[in-house]
Amino acid sequence: MTNGYIDFKNTDMMLIMGGNPAENHPCGYKWAIEAKRTRNAKIIVVDPRFTRTAATADLFLQIRAGADIAFLGGVINYALQNNRIAHDYLVNFTNAAFIVKQGFKLPEDGLYSGLIPPRESTTRRHGTMKKAAIKAAL
Numbered sequence: 001m002t003n004g005y006i007d008f009k010n011t012d013m014m015l016i017m018g019g020n021p022a023e024n025h026p027c028g029y030k031w032a033i034e035a036k037r038t039r040n041a042k043i044i045v046v047d048p049r050f051t052r053t054a055a056t057a058d059l060f061l062q063i064r065a066g067a068d069i070a071f072l073g074g075v076i077n078y079a080l081q082n083n084r085i086a087h088d089y090l091v092n093f094t095n096a097a098f099i100v101k102q103g104f105k106l107p108e109d110g111l112y113s114g115l116i117p118p119r120e121s122t123t124r125r126h127g128t129m130k131k132a133a134i135k136a137a138l
Helices: 005-010 026-039 068-081 087-093 122-126
Strands: 013-017 042-046 059-061
Touching: 005 026, 026 042
Parallel strands: 013 042, 042 059
Antiparallel strands: none
């Protein structure tokens, strides 16, 4: 999950994709249900399967498996076309400034700011680490 449970409890709208928190995180999902009950929060579920989470949704969008990127692209396009974005936040606190910052253009060499140049490979920088962790949302 991306947000903490306190965010669930205080939200007005929740978009759930790529997970089934009602089954996988029932103790935490109770806060989403609590927000729905007490704050009239809306729950939108996007999933190819009708899950227990989908059963609690105000809106269930059943997309085909593998269509999630196209769906999110449509959501982003809608938000940009209808000015439904937090412009100052995107420009100042995310790596999406190139979408909304007037006059932004990529460098002439085509490299973007997050790319590690070939002379400094990831293996050389991180290959000697003894411990590593991968965190994935369930």
